[in-house]
Amino acid sequence: MESAPFPEVIPGWSGKVSVEHTSAECTGSWRLLGDTAGRVIECDHCGRAYPATAENRLAAIDENYAGIYLCRLASEGAAKLPPDQR
Numbered sequence: 001m002e003s004a005p006f007p008e009v010i011p012g013w014s015g016k017v018s019v020e021h022t023s024a025e026c027t028g029s030w031r032l033l034g035d036t037a038g039r040v041i042e043c044d045h046c047g048r049a050y051p052a053t054a055e056n057r058l059a060a061i062d063e064n065y066a067g068i069y070l071c072r073l074a075s076e077g078a079a080k081l082p083p084d085q086r
Ligand SMILES: [Zn+2]
Pocket: 021, 022, 026, 027, 028, 029, 043, 044, 045, 046, 047, 048
């Protein structure tokens, strides 16, 4: 059985399509660009782009949510460190 990370947050996403950055280290966010005739999902850091299909858009939203969540965790963790170790 397929498992989507946030199926309750992104209804309709099958979890079978993913959008990949040019490298695993890229921390960019996906954004929707273009007009109705030529919309794409593009990373604001590495520039990788995909056609803005419904599945690609949902996969990009999923990854952006995960990135926001990880940033919050990192920030909360940093706040617990002594000031000289942040
Ligand atoms: Zn990227």
